[in-house]
Amino acid sequence: MFDRGAIINVRNVGRHAIDSVLRLGYAARFFALTLAHSGTSFRRPRLIVRELYFTGVLSMIIILVSGLFVGMVLGFQGYQTLNTYGSESALGVLVALSLVRELGPVVSALLFASRAGSAMTAEIGLMKATEQLSAMEMMAVDPIARVVAPRFWSGVISMPLLAAMFSAMGVYGGYLIGVVVIGVDEGSFWSQMQSAVDFREDIVNGVIKSIVFGIAVTWIALFEGYDAPPTAEGVSGATTRTVVTSSLAILGLDFILTAFMFRGI
Amino acid sequence: MERSTLDLWVGLFVVAGLGALTILALKVGNLGSFGGAETYQISASFINIGGLKPRAAVKSSGVVVGRVDAITFDNDKFMAKVVMNIETRYKFPKDSSASVLTAGLLGEQYIGIDGGGEDAMLANGDALKLTQSAVVLEKLISQFMFDKAAEGGSAK
Amino acid sequence: MAADNLVEISGVSYAYDKRHPVLTGIDMVIPRGKVVAIMGISGSGKTTLLRLIAGWFKPTRGSIKVDGQLIHKLGREGLYQMRRRMGMLFQFGALFTDLTVFDNVAFQMREHTDLPAAMIRDIVMMKLQAVGLRGAHALMPSELSGGMARRVALARATALDPMLIMYDEPFTGLDPISLGVIRNLVRKLNDALGSTSIVVTHDVQEALDIVDYVYYLSEGVMVAHGTPEQMRASTDPLVHQFVWGEADGPVAFQYPSRDFSEELELV
Numbered sequence: 001m002f003d004r005g006a007i008i009n010v011r012n013v014g015r016h017a018i019d020s021v022l023r024l025g026y027a028a029r030f031f032a033l034t035l036a037h038s039g040t041s042f043r044r045p046r047l048i049v050r051e052l053y054f055t056g057v058l059s060m061i062i063i064l065v066s067g068l069f070v071g072m073v074l075g076f077q078g079y080q081t082l083n084t085y086g087s088e089s090a091l092g093v094l095v096a097l098s099l100v101r102e103l104g105p106v107v108s109a110l111l112f113a114s115r116a117g118s119a120m121t122a123e124i125g126l127m128k129a130t131e132q133l134s135a136m137e138m139m140a141v142d143p144i145a146r147v148v149a150p151r152f153w154s155g156v157i158s159m160p161l162l163a164a165m166f167s168a169m170g171v172y173g174g175y176l177i178g179v180v181v182i183g184v185d186e187g188s189f190w191s192q193m194q195s196a197v198d199f200r201e202d203i204v205n206g207v208i209k210s211i212v213f214g215i216a217v218t219w220i221a222l223f224e225g226y227d228a229p230p231t232a233e234g235v236s237g238a239t240t241r242t243v244v245t246s247s248l249a250i251l252g253l254d255f256i257l258t259a260f261m262f263r264g265i
Numbered sequence: 266m267e268r269s270t271l272d273l274w275v276g277l278f279v280v281a282g283l284g285a286l287t288i289l290a291l292k293v294g295n296l297g298s299f300g301g302a303e304t305y306q307i308s309a310s311f312i313n314i315g316g317l318k319p320r321a322a323v324k325s326s327g328v329v330v331g332r333v334d335a336i337t338f339d340n341d342k343f344m345a346k347v348v349m350n351i352e353t354r355y356k357f358p359k360d361s362s363a364s365v366l367t368a369g370l371l372g373e374q375y376i377g378i379d380g381g382g383e384d385a386m387l388a389n390g391d392a393l394k395l396t397q398s399a400v401v402l403e404k405l406i407s408q409f410m411f412d413k414a415a416e417g418g419s420a421k
Numbered sequence: 422m423a424a425d426n427l428v429e430i431s432g433v434s435y436a437y438d439k440r441h442p443v444l445t446g447i448d449m450v451i452p453r454g455k456v457v458a459i460m461g462i463s464g465s466g467k468t469t470l471l472r473l474i475a476g477w478f479k480p481t482r483g484s485i486k487v488d489g490q491l492i493h494k495l496g497r498e499g500l501y502q503m504r505r506r507m508g509m510l511f512q513f514g515a516l517f518t519d520l521t522v523f524d525n526v527a528f529q530m531r532e533h534t535d536l537p538a539a540m541i542r543d544i545v546m547m548k549l550q551a552v553g554l555r556g557a558h559a560l561m562p563s564e565l566s567g568g569m570a571r572r573v574a575l576a577r578a579t580a581l582d583p584m585l586i587m588y589d590e591p592f593t594g595l596d597p598i599s600l601g602v603i604r605n606l607v608r609k610l611n612d613a614l615g616s617t618s619i620v621v622t623h624d625v626q627e628a629l630d631i632v633d634y635v636y637y638l639s640e641g642v643m644v645a646h647g648t649p650e651q652m653r654a655s656t657d658p659l660v661h662q663f664v665w666g667e668a669d670g671p672v673a674f675q676y677p678s679r680d681f682s683e684e685l686e687l688v
Binding site for chain 2: 049050052053056057060100158160161162164165167168169171190194195198199201203207
């Protein structure tokens, strides 16, 4: 009665759905394993320090430059809009709140996912493809404890630091354009900002957001690498998936966190 | 990469990150201006608090002297009870008045305290007797329209 | 005959899922101190057998005993303890690309022992000397040729003087000189360390020269076994085709397909 092709399609969709759920379960188990095997990372902090260089330090340039540009654009755009209501003195508020609450954590997480996240996926995927992870297992060293966990913690530590750097640079960029170039009053720029930005509500919430993003992005990146098929196409597909899935996760989590955190305001 | 160079860069990274956080907290946020000063609590009841929120500023003569701690509804008096934390170094006479004011035309609302003339000062837990509620825009407009209509009617 | 067996495999079958059995009913013993080859064409299941011995997979049926212990029944701790006494040489070396040659060889000692740095250094140098690469200790794996990388991997696998050394296709893709080097090392190291070695390979001539015994697998089943001389002299068509590299025989030249004249639409 039904077209044979249609039945096959429905079956495929069902199979894909089940595969996705299975994969999600596997990813959750992977996450739990990573946390469980983190003891080595903390007993030998050198492992985390080494990864901090690759995830954090090497991401600094792109974060700082992007933060500066985003802040400068905010300065321009913000001035245009506020000027029509005669409220240019609120530019500092606009720039600071946009950055600290949203743009800082979100944009730096997106950049982190593309730079550090994809690098982690490629690295782990390649180690898997060249049997380095198997070799480690054969030498009775747990690859999750030795390779995955240190990278996970370095990502979680790096993310809030990078987000703070992004926001700080952005505020400076906004200041540069707003006060130095356009000529908004310096005093009101800073003073209005300071009275509007609350430490607990805005800054701490922003830090919490970036920690959550850090956990999500690093988890996805490491899982995709660990689960990648051990071929060239497999690793490249995994790298792409990391960036796409991380970006979606960041935006989705941002919505959920924002809804929770900024309800009353 | 030499171990020591790596350590140096990671150290710089962490310092930069924490530094950025500190800058944000102090220069951008309000942590510097209102740290851990000693406070005492006073309360005031308003018929209408408008858009006043907890952690709003309490100012006197335009200077921040404290923060709104909590806002509750008093079911007996049918008024809003606002509890404020005032910095210990600022003392106000018992007959001071509190009003709900707006910062700028469309800005956030805060509490303004006008000092009274009594000698006795407010202590922890005291309540302000004189209060002025927030100006609610709708009531203002309807009042204006009512006045205008009354004016038109009496002119006829 | 009843020499102490390091590895005993009885009735082992393994399948990923019901439709794809990889190994069926394998019986094998690896006597202590010997070098044994497991041979077969690609896809015959020999690498899987090696992984089963190392405890990577659990057999769906049968048992595997290594040094008297049922390896598939060991928990994580027990398995790791067992693996410290094994060394495996992977097909392309699998050296850690972010560590130097020295650090690669020193890896196991640093992870599992508390040996002082000076002692580790001596042992690493001795191992590298044994494979002829002591001068290369500061190089990175990316700077090594294929043969050199494999030798370093061999030094790494034997760093803790394992009781069982396993080789997964050690001769693949090497030039004749490197081939000769690795071949000699397999035998020399085994005898010098008093270990037992299992070599999985399809490089017949290289293997037959150095091993003590051969097991031949075809499509997941053990079809023949014997000493190298016996294998060379075998008249079994499967073994004969493999040992002498004949293009056609029991393993057909043509992949299963339609009749050729049909294909060309001549009929």
